[in-house]
Amino acid sequence: MTEISLEALSPKREQPVPGEPENWRRFFSFSTDHKVIGIQYIVVAFVFFLIGGFLAMIIRGELITPEADLVDRTVYNALFTMHGTIMLFMWTFPVLNGLANYLVPLQIGARDMAFPRLNAVAFWMVPVFGVILMASFLVPGGPSQSGWWAYPPVSLQNPTGNLINGQFLWILAVALSGISSIMGAVNIVTTIIRMRAPGMTFFKMPVFCWAVMAAQTIQLFGLPALTAGAVMLLFDLSVGTSFFDPATGGDPVLYQHFFWFYSHPAVYVIILPVFGVFSELFPVYARKPLFGYKFVAVSSFVITGLSAIVWVHHMFASGTPGWMRMLFMASTMLISVPTGVKIFAWVATIWGGKIKLSTPMLFALGGLVNFLFAGITGIMLAAVPFDIHVNNTYFVVGHFHYVIYGAAVMGIYAAIYHWFPKMTGRMYYEGLGKLHFVLTFVGVNLNFLPMHPAGLMGMPRRVASYDPEFAYWNVLASLGGFLLGVSTLPFLLNMISSWILGEKAPANPWRAIGLEWLVSSPPPHENFAVIPTVVSEPYGYGKNEPLIASQMASTELTSELS
Amino acid sequence: MSSVNLDQSLNSAATVHAADHHEEGEHRLFGFIVFLLSESVIFLSFFVGYIVYKTSATDWLPAGVEGLEVREPFINTIVLVSSSFVIYIAERYLHKENLWGFRAFWLLTMAMGSFFLYGQAVEWMGLDFGFTDGLFGGTFYLLTGFHGLHVLTGVLLQGIMLGRSFIPGNYDDGEVGVAATSLFWHFVDVIWIILFILIYVWQ
Ligand code: HEM
Ligand SMILES: [Cu+2]
Numbered sequence: 001m002t003e004i005s006l007e008a009l010s011p012k013r014e015q016p017v018p019g020e021p022e023n024w025r026r027f028f029s030f031s032t033d034h035k036v037i038g039i040q041y042i043v044v045a046f047v048f049f050l051i052g053g054f055l056a057m058i059i060r061g062e063l064i065t066p067e068a069d070l071v072d073r074t075v076y077n078a079l080f081t082m083h084g085t086i087m088l089f090m091w092t093f094p095v096l097n098g099l100a101n102y103l104v105p106l107q108i109g110a111r112d113m114a115f116p117r118l119n120a121v122a123f124w125m126v127p128v129f130g131v132i133l134m135a136s137f138l139v140p141g142g143p144s145q146s147g148w149w150a151y152p153p154v155s156l157q158n159p160t161g162n163l164i165n166g167q168f169l170w171i172l173a174v175a176l177s178g179i180s181s182i183m184g185a186v187n188i189v190t191t192i193i194r195m196r197a198p199g200m201t202f203f204k205m206p207v208f209c210w211a212v213m214a215a216q217t218i219q220l221f222g223l224p225a226l227t228a229g230a231v232m233l234l235f236d237l238s239v240g241t242s243f244f245d246p247a248t249g250g251d252p253v254l255y256q257h258f259f260w261f262y263s264h265p266a267v268y269v270i271i272l273p274v275f276g277v278f279s280e281l282f283p284v285y286a287r288k289p290l291f292g293y294k295f296v297a298v299s300s301f302v303i304t305g306l307s308a309i310v311w312v313h314h315m316f317a318s319g320t321p322g323w324m325r326m327l328f329m330a331s332t333m334l335i336s337v338p339t340g341v342k343i344f345a346w347v348a349t350i351w352g353g354k355i356k357l358s359t360p361m362l363f364a365l366g367g368l369v370n371f372l373f374a375g376i377t378g379i380m381l382a383a384v385p386f387d388i389h390v391n392n393t394y395f396v397v398g399h400f401h402y403v404i405y406g407a408a409v410m411g412i413y414a415a416i417y418h419w420f421p422k423m424t425g426r427m428y429y430e431g432l433g434k435l436h437f438v439l440t441f442v443g444v445n446l447n448f449l450p451m452h453p454a455g456l457m458g459m460p461r462r463v464a465s466y467d468p469e470f471a472y473w474n475v476l477a478s479l480g481g482f483l484l485g486v487s488t489l490p491f492l493l494n495m496i497s498s499w500i501l502g503e504k505a506p507a508n509p510w511r512a513i514g515l516e517w518l519v520s521s522p523p524p525h526e527n528f529a530v531i532p533t534v535v536s537e538p539y540g541y542g543k544n545e546p547l548i549a550s551q552m553a554s555t556e557l558t559s560e561l562s
Numbered sequence: 563m564s565s566v567n568l569d570q571s572l573n574s575a576a577t578v579h580a581a582d583h584h585e586e587g588e589h590r591l592f593g594f595i596v597f598l599l600s601e602s603v604i605f606l607s608f609f610v611g612y613i614v615y616k617t618s619a620t621d622w623l624p625a626g627v628e629g630l631e632v633r634e635p636f637i638n639t640i641v642l643v644s645s646s647f648v649i650y651i652a653e654r655y656l657h658k659e660n661l662w663g664f665r666a667f668w669l670l671t672m673a674m675g676s677f678f679l680y681g682q683a684v685e686w687m688g689l690d691f692g693f694t695d696g697l698f699g700g701t702f703y704l705l706t707g708f709h710g711l712h713v714l715t716g717v718l719l720q721g722i723m724l725g726r727s728f729i730p731g732n733y734d735d736g737e738v739g740v741a742a743t744s745l746f747w748h749f750v751d752v753i754w755i756i757l758f759i760l761i762y763v764w765q
Contacts, residue, residue, distance in 0.1 A: 114589040182600055190593040194585075220600040228607035232704065241693055241700040243611070249621070249697055254614055258607060 030124065032116035034105050035523060037123050039423060041098025042416070044126055045091050051134075052086035053485060055079050060447075060481035063474045068464035076464035077145035078137075078166070084148030085133065085170065088266075089177045092408060094126050096273045097184050099415050100212045102423060104188060106516035107206045109197025109534065111526040114190040122183035129176035136169040144170040147462060149259055152244035152252045156236055163238055171234045178223045178230070185219035188212060197515070199534035199549070206514060206538045207290065207297050211276030214300035215269045218307060222262040222269075229258025253318055260311035268307045271371075271403060272300055274411035275342055278364050281418055282346050283539045284512045285361035286353025290539040292345040299338035306335050316384050317391040325384045332382035339375060343368070359433030363414035366441045370406025374399055377452065392462075395455025401448040405484070410440060413491070420495070421509045425522045426502030432494040439487035446480025513547055514538050587738040594742045598749050605753050608705055612760055615697045624695040630702075631685075632762050638681040639758050642713075645674035646751045649744045656740060661727060668724055671747070675717040682710050705757055712750045719743045 026036050027043070059079050062070040071079065101119065105112055113119045136143040143166040146155035155167055192213045196205065232243040233255065242248035244255045283290045290296060312320060312328035320328075346368060355361070377399040381387050390396060413436070420428050450473035455461075459470040466474070508517040515534070519527060533549035540547065616622060623629065649671040655663030686706075693703040723743050727733055733740070 114586075114593060182597070186593050186597045186600070189596055190589055194589050194592055220596065221603055224600055224603035225607045228604050228611070231708075232611070232700075235693070235700070235704070239693060241704075242696060243615075243700055243704075249619060251615065251618070254611060258611075261607075 030120055032112070032120050033525070034101050034113045034116065034119060035423070035527075037119050038098045038100075038102025040123055041094050041101060041126065044123075044130070045095035045098060048086050048090035048130055049095070050488065052083050052091055053488065055083040055086070056481060057485050059083060060478040062464055063466075064478040066466050066468045066471050066474075071464070073464050074142070074145060077147075077462070078143040080462055081144050081147050081170075082133070082136075085144075085174070087404070088148060088270075089174060090126070090130050090133070092270050092404065092412075093177070093181060095412055096215075096270065097122075097181075099277075099412070099419075100188055100216075100273060101184075103419065103516065104191060104209055104212060105195070106422075106519070106523060106527055107209055107514060107538075108192060108195060108200060109515045109528060109532050110191060110195040111528060111531075113187050114195055115187045118183050119187055122180045122187065125176055125180035125183075129173040129180070132169055132176065133173035136166040139164055139166055139169065141165055149256075149263065150233065151259075152233065152236065152250070152255050153246060155233065156245050158237065167237055168234070171230050171237070175227060175230050175234075178227050181219050182223055185216040185223075188216045189220065197528075197531050197534055203294060203297065204534050204537055205297075206276075207279035207293065207300075208273070208276035210297040211272045211279070211300045214304040215272040217301075217304050218265040218269050218272075221308065222265040225258050226262035229255050229262075232258075253315070256315050256318055257311070260314045261308075264311040264314060265304075265307040267400075267403065268303055270408050272303065274367065274408045274415075275300065277411045277415040277418075278346055278368060279342075280514075281360055281364045281414055282349045283541050284418075284510050285356045285358065285364075286350045287356075287541050288349055288353040289537075289541050289543065290345065291348035292341070293537060293539055295341055296345045299341045302338040303335060306331065306338070310335060313382055313387070316387045329382055329384050333379060336375065336379055343372065343375075359428070359430060359437060360414045360418035362434065362437045363410045363417065363440075366437065366444075367407045367410035367414060370402050370410065370444060374402035374407060377402065390455050392460055393455035394451040394459045394461055397461050398448050398451030398455060401451070402444070406444045406448065410444070413437075413440065416495075418510070419516075420498070421505030422516060422521050422523070424499045424502070425505050425520075426498050427505050427509065428494050428498040428502060432490045436487060436490040436494065439483055439490065443480050443483035443487050447477050447484055448480070450474070450476040450480070513540055515548070518548070590738050591741055591745075594745065598745065602749070602753075605708075605756075608701075608708065609756065609760060612701045612705060615701055616764075619697050621696070622698050624691050624698055627691050627695075627698070629765050630762055634681060634685060635758065635762050638678050638685075639754065641674050641681075642678045642754055643751055645671045645678075646748050648674065649747050653740065653744055656733060656737070661733065664733075665724060665727060668720060668727075672717055672720045672724070675713055675720070675747075679710060679713055679717070682706065682713075702761060705761060709750070709753055709757055712746075712753070716743070716747050716750050719746065 026033070027040060029036075031037060031040075058071065059076070062068065062076055062079075068076065101113065101123075104110075133143075140162055141160035144150065144155065146167065150167070150170065158165055158167065192205075192209055202210075232241070235241040236243050236245055236250070242250045244250045244252050246252055279290055279296055310328055310332040312324055313332045316325055316328075350365075357365075377395070381390070381396065381399055417428060417433055420426070454470045454473040454477075457470060459466055459473075505521045507520050509521075510517075515528075515532060516523070518532065534547065535549050536545050536547055538547065648667050652664050652667035652671060655661075655667060686703075691699045691702075693699055719739075720743055723737070723740050726737075726739065
């Protein structure tokens, strides 16, 4: 972890790679421009999304029949382990970091991140640990088979006896991902706290930035706990210490605590920025100010605080004593308060607005609906008596896929469409976007809704074969899964062809309010020729108030925005 | 910026860039503090793990091990803790623009840090239990090793800062690197005090 300090201490700030925004080669260079790094993150993460999705197709293919007939059981274990790990550590976190990287400096009126070089290093670690993780397909014994949570003693089995085994590479990759995320978090938090444009007080800052700051705060206090657990696991696995191995007096439940102390809050690292995206998009496409802006902003931090005291709800069935179950049941249910505040604010924002159902808005609305559903199943799971019944069943798998695919991935799509013109200077094709939305929304619900009845009936997760009574739901889920696979095609087609051939985008195609929309698309090198002075909240839709000082004079711009 | 008529009276580009340099140093220090706060959670996790193990383990000490000798580690502790004062004096000298005073006390800090590392190595060598000897051995080497790695990093950082003090004019208006290194050193110190109490005092 100490390289970071060296990096932070390095005396000179390197100038960003020279070159016009049109120069595509910079995307393949060690650029320190936050806009380049943001897009690098997003593209690399999407490649891993496709890889993780490909594994999911095999998993769903296996589950379309009750017998374990498509792949070997050990291969199946490796598939779901790698699927989960890739989707979280190589897709969701990096893509959200990409959005934050791209948007935060623009939205707060800064020329770049606080530490541009650290930023580039953090990004380039992503392909490195991605390759390390992928390499575990090539070592004897194949990848880790212990699931994305790597619970001991399962994760401590080392059938091949090699030092370099799938689990070893898994821990290495996750640890490197942690280091990269900490670098990113230090950078983003410093940037937001110290580099806002003059006049941009915290309560004039876009909610996306609030949410990103709240999410990155979680990385800062949570990731070190996972790192501690991972280090101890690594020693158990490769040196033979006895921290978590019950056979030698170790305590496997302590690992679960380390793991969930981070990995529960980690789900908010994912969802908070997506909440931020919702909060940015609804006002634009409903042409109304964000309802309860200050409450929405602050509730992100309330969630950050609460997220640190609920992790044991993943361990209700891990021999947890009764008083602990009660406490964590109560704290988990509390989270629905700040979350409810947000949902209420979004609905009130949309209510009675001039709604424009273009692709980003569709994805945001779809994401919100899915999130509502996932929140309800989440509260159900938080109830101990219910959870004991469905723990480790497909009900849990259904719950979290609704959040992570239904809400988070759809929110990420919404963000990509919304800011695509800004990032590339081109417009995307609306028709393909809508097709993509329909396939995704139908796919999510067809794939993940049937998991709930299957789970309630008792179908355990992480199995290659199951009782034929669950077959009906699994066939439906598999069809939905394949639909989701197909849904990436119009997206890819849209992104690639629009980027090359799309219509040129104006600076502000959505008539949105925000500093990022005041600069050209794509923004010039170092973003702002002169740093603007912010004078009002960012959601003045229909209010006819200027956002920055220099607009006070030019009224034709503000009236155009309203 | 083509579409917006910007208020040119705000700041001329030149003054913005002059202010940038000073601000950047402050960003670094701020970022470093954020990093240290985060890093402290790793230690916190290890400490919590240690406490859980120690209070719940059925046979804590490996067979044939009586406990830990406290005398030498205590001397080590005194040296490390006092080096926090020494590094502070070095910083004061730098503040008063007395470079040689800074270097002398900075070097003394490095010597004290190295003494600590040496003492730790000697202690490790003399112990009759290893990393894989139960939870006691595991946590002992994990905690002292991870902390020792930080001491080593601190000494190396100090070496870099010492070297950079010879670049003419480099430390004219203070130096964030020095401030950050010294902060790191205090951090390593505080961690050691907790660690010493947990491992050596609470036996
Ligand atoms: C109202 C909010 C939420 C509540 C009350 C809630 C509650 C729960 C509970 C109690 C479990 C444990 C079930 C079990 O293992 O038996 C769980 C699992 C899970 N939740 Fe949520 N959740 C909420 C929101 C979220 C969000 C926003 C995400 C992600 C962005 C998420 C992701 C997950 C994941 C990944 C798991 C399963 C992890 C695993 O076992 O592999 N949840 N949730
Ligand atoms: Cu949770």
